[in-house]
Amino acid sequence: MFGTKTYTIGAVFLTAVALPAGIVNSESLITARTNSYGMPGGLIDMPTAEMAPDAQLGLTISRALNTTRTTLTFQIAPRLSAAFRYSSIDGLIVPDYDKSAYFDRSFDLRYQLVTETDRRPGLAIGLRDFIGTGLYSSEYLVATKSFGPKLRFSGGVGWGRLGSYESFASTGSRPETLLGQGGVPTYDRWFRGPVAAFAGVSYAPTKKLSFKVEYSSDAYAQEVGDGLFERRSPINIGVDYRLSKSIDFSGYYMHGSELGAKFTIAVNPRVASVPGGREEAPRPVAVRPAGSAADLGWTVEPENRTNIRAAVAKGMAAEGLVLDGLRLDGTSAEVLVRNPRYDMTAQAVGRTARVLTRTLPASVETFRIVQTLHGTPTGSVTLRRSDVERYENSAARVIYDAASFGDGGAPWARRELTPGSYPRLTWGLAPYATIGVFDPDDPARINVGLRLKGDYELAPGIIASASITQRLTDNPPSEANPRPVPPGVTPPPVVRSDLAEYERSGGPKIEHLTLAHYGRPGPNLYSRLTGGILEPMYAGVSGEVLWKRPESRLALGAELNYVQKRGYDQRFDLQDYTVVTGHASAYYDIGNGFHGQVDVGRYLAGDWGATVAIDREFANGWRVGAYATKTNLSADEFGEGSFDKGIRFTFPMSWGIGSPTKASSSTVLQSLTRDGGAKLKVNGRLYDNVRATHPSEMAKSWEKFWR
Amino acid sequence: MTTRSVLKLAGGLALALALAGCGNAPGQGAILGQATAIVGQFVKRGAGGAKTDPVAAALQSTTEPVVLFFVEARGARAPMTKIATNGAYETWSAKDRRTITLRNGFLTASRGIGDDLMSTDDAGTERLVLARQEGQARRVQRFIKGDGSGYEIVADCTITRGEERDYKLGEIETRTLEMVENCVAPEGKFENSYQLDSSGRVLSARQWMSPRNGYVIVSRLRR
Numbered sequence: 001m002f003g004t005k006t007y008t009i010g011a012v013f014l015t016a017v018a019l020p021a022g023i024v025n026s027e028s029l030i031t032a033r034t035n036s037y038g039m040p041g042g043l044i045d046m047p048t049a050e051m052a053p054d055a056q057l058g059l060t061i062s063r064a065l066n067t068t069r070t071t072l073t074f075q076i077a078p079r080l081s082a083a084f085r086y087s088s089i090d091g092l093i094v095p096d097y098d099k100s101a102y103f104d105r106s107f108d109l110r111y112q113l114v115t116e117t118d119r120r121p122g123l124a125i126g127l128r129d130f131i132g133t134g135l136y137s138s139e140y141l142v143a144t145k146s147f148g149p150k151l152r153f154s155g156g157v158g159w160g161r162l163g164s165y166e167s168f169a170s171t172g173s174r175p176e177t178l179l180g181q182g183g184v185p186t187y188d189r190w191f192r193g194p195v196a197a198f199a200g201v202s203y204a205p206t207k208k209l210s211f212k213v214e215y216s217s218d219a220y221a222q223e224v225g226d227g228l229f230e231r232r233s234p235i236n237i238g239v240d241y242r243l244s245k246s247i248d249f250s251g252y253y254m255h256g257s258e259l260g261a262k263f264t265i266a267v268n269p270r271v272a273s274v275p276g277g278r279e280e281a282p283r284p285v286a287v288r289p290a291g292s293a294a295d296l297g298w299t300v301e302p303e304n305r306t307n308i309r310a311a312v313a314k315g316m317a318a319e320g321l322v323l324d325g326l327r328l329d330g331t332s333a334e335v336l337v338r339n340p341r342y343d344m345t346a347q348a349v350g351r352t353a354r355v356l357t358r359t360l361p362a363s364v365e366t367f368r369i370v371q372t373l374h375g376t377p378t379g380s381v382t383l384r385r386s387d388v389e390r391y392e393n394s395a396a397r398v399i400y401d402a403a404s405f406g407d408g409g410a411p412w413a414r415r416e417l418t419p420g421s422y423p424r425l426t427w428g429l430a431p432y433a434t435i436g437v438f439d440p441d442d443p444a445r446i447n448v449g450l451r452l453k454g455d456y457e458l459a460p461g462i463i464a465s466a467s468i469t470q471r472l473t474d475n476p477p478s479e480a481n482p483r484p485v486p487p488g489v490t491p492p493p494v495v496r497s498d499l500a501e502y503e504r505s506g507g508p509k510i511e512h513l514t515l516a517h518y519g520r521p522g523p524n525l526y527s528r529l530t531g532g533i534l535e536p537m538y539a540g541v542s543g544e545v546l547w548k549r550p551e552s553r554l555a556l557g558a559e560l561n562y563v564q565k566r567g568y569d570q571r572f573d574l575q576d577y578t579v580v581t582g583h584a585s586a587y588y589d590i591g592n593g594f595h596g597q598v599d600v601g602r603y604l605a606g607d608w609g610a611t612v613a614i615d616r617e618f619a620n621g622w623r624v625g626a627y628a629t630k631t632n633l634s635a636d637e638f639g640e641g642s643f644d645k646g647i648r649f650t651f652p653m654s655w656g657i658g659s660p661t662k663a664s665s666s667t668v669l670q671s672l673t674r675d676g677g678a679k680l681k682v683n684g685r686l687y688d689n690v691r692a693t694h695p696s697e698m699a700k701s702w703e704k705f706w707r
Numbered sequence: 708m709t710t711r712s713v714l715k716l717a718g719g720l721a722l723a724l725a726l727a728g729c730g731n732a733p734g735q736g737a738i739l740g741q742a743t744a745i746v747g748q749f750v751k752r753g754a755g756g757a758k759t760d761p762v763a764a765a766l767q768s769t770t771e772p773v774v775l776f777f778v779e780a781r782g783a784r785a786p787m788t789k790i791a792t793n794g795a796y797e798t799w800s801a802k803d804r805r806t807i808t809l810r811n812g813f814l815t816a817s818r819g820i821g822d823d824l825m826s827t828d829d830a831g832t833e834r835l836v837l838a839r840q841e842g843q844a845r846r847v848q849r850f851i852k853g854d855g856s857g858y859e860i861v862a863d864c865t866i867t868r869g870e871e872r873d874y875k876l877g878e879i880e881t882r883t884l885e886m887v888e889n890c891v892a893p894e895g896k897f898e899n900s901y902q903l904d905s906s907g908r909v910l911s912a913r914q915w916m917s918p919r920n921g922y923v924i925v926s927r928l929r930r
Contacts, residue, residue: 428730
């Protein structure tokens, strides 16, 4: 019943958080402040029509009235905010619930319908806790008007919880029963039932300090009824202190009876600690003397080619790149590049081009730079040397327009490759940390350990890979509550919900141990075949095919897996359960930073269905997205939550440290770990690796070409 | 947590951090390396300014032309020597692979400085300043944003003639004419100034480089 988050220990992580200057903008109701629900706004419990700076990701922890709310908020677009929240209320009396605190997950959305101008206020519509059990279920319409940069007034009407105190009207009746097993948007409740008014004022005398007063329409009926606190007044007051660009504290006095506090930390993918990076300068382009391009005399001596190849390899190594192969004739060169360093592939191509101008004879006019995936060619960039010389100091766009992009073609013959390229071993030993959240008995269960991993590339396209962990701490997950099964319902086989059993055992564990083959079955086609221990819970065979044209936004793929469940000690034992899973997938680069993916097929529990995912992606590698999976399991069979859904984000290390690196940290926050709609995890899936070498993806960070 | 488990954790963490740089994968130690580099910068700042004069050291170590690159806000200076020429563009480098690109003495790009100037369109300004004429010109400077995409600052600039000054820096001692370039962009205003010698070459340029760096001065120490 919990999700997990993994990151590597890095002291510099903390230096990465930053916010844009200009926190409060009276023109557009942008604020970096949050309310007790974690949503953007300068009030306390009540919503406003304010928005956070675009792409802001914030974590807010507030505690008041026996309630702790931990909220993750993302400003999806300038006028759309979303939040995922985990709340715990001490002492709430809920039927069939035996723990001392009641835990609840909620999702919020807010959309700014109308922006503020000099004459009119901004107007927003919002849904609070619109999926799930509905403890905080409310809807609202709110207007906010600023008077100068320091003062903001907000007023609005609310339904549900926000319509529970002194309602003045009613729009129909509001059903209380859950749809399905919860986890389904409660559309039958929205904007129905009693409606009440709320209002508030925030005043920020300085950049660091802000005061607020609000009239709350939340009666806290259940909390007051269970004796958690005494609601003496509808007025809440609070003060907010901004400690730094990304950290904020608040103190509240709620309902005339209790104190509360809040802490917020925020990060914005659009603001980097060092914009553009602080990595060292590339080597300058070497310009050929006039007329030297005509000299083909060097082609006569074969040992010239050996010397040239050595010079190119050395030049590329100085940039952190590896020369896997070089094909050279009098006037053109084709280079097979391995890029272990640059997450923005345009930079790898640009630096390769510079090296080629410094090392290849003057007669070579055409450069064809082919990027690789484990030795297999992916996308190619063809440049004229004259253009590289001419445009070194022009805008990056100019060389993009002069370049041609294509498919890198079939794998090269062994004899054309740089001698000594294979076999190649890379390994590393590093600490890791995991945080288990949403465990009712242990809000943040932290474990630390060591990870030894290695990749052994035997030949182009063939790679053996292993990762072994040893946990050093001993914070096992609590006993999972057996899920209640309604009579007459057959639950799906246990494929993921016994995650706790896998985490419980100590000793060294094999995360993965695989042998994989990557191939090019044809033009625009890529293949992968992986066998062995694929992931912590499953072992078997996984095959994948991808079709993607370089210039296309659309890619199609298919994956087929045959896997067996692993033993709980995560070594070599296997359990009895086997399953064939597979998906047909469509990937689409929507534009404006959005990317969508649809997978249709069979999941680990043998259920059939589809997953839809949408992500907001940034050129620097940040990704924030959400997904939902619906299979042919009914809500009763699936269990609490009705269907699988979650939020995921990827944090690129290069953004944090200001220097190129391919390392990144990905997290998926699933609302629950259930057995329906579960997908196999396999490393080295094709799509992301291939698209990074194609022009539409490279264009997003093409500014780094000349970097 | 018991004492034993705390000790086990502490010992494991110490071992873990010590081994954090272990391995042959590129970038294996990158994060730890950056952490120590950042700490190192803080330590250096607190320890006070450098005692040896890097400018004198640079002039002694070579007979080639030398340029001094100075970032005002940080008080950081670095002598640079020319490492490449591409047409009218010259790339100058400091010892630690940080470079600037100059054209006729005007700063057009930087690499490795942090919040680098990626490229510049300033042909109009150059023409007017080098001819010591007053007039209007358009200046475009390009950068990379935090989210990885590029952006430009487009400014309308007015070039005016300033005063004559004495220029004494490095091995150069002469009289220069100042040309001032007043630029207005939607994002803000800035003022660049250039010192020209009697043969019309820019000996020193004080320019607004980029949002995080502010004004920098590029001055010849030796022709």
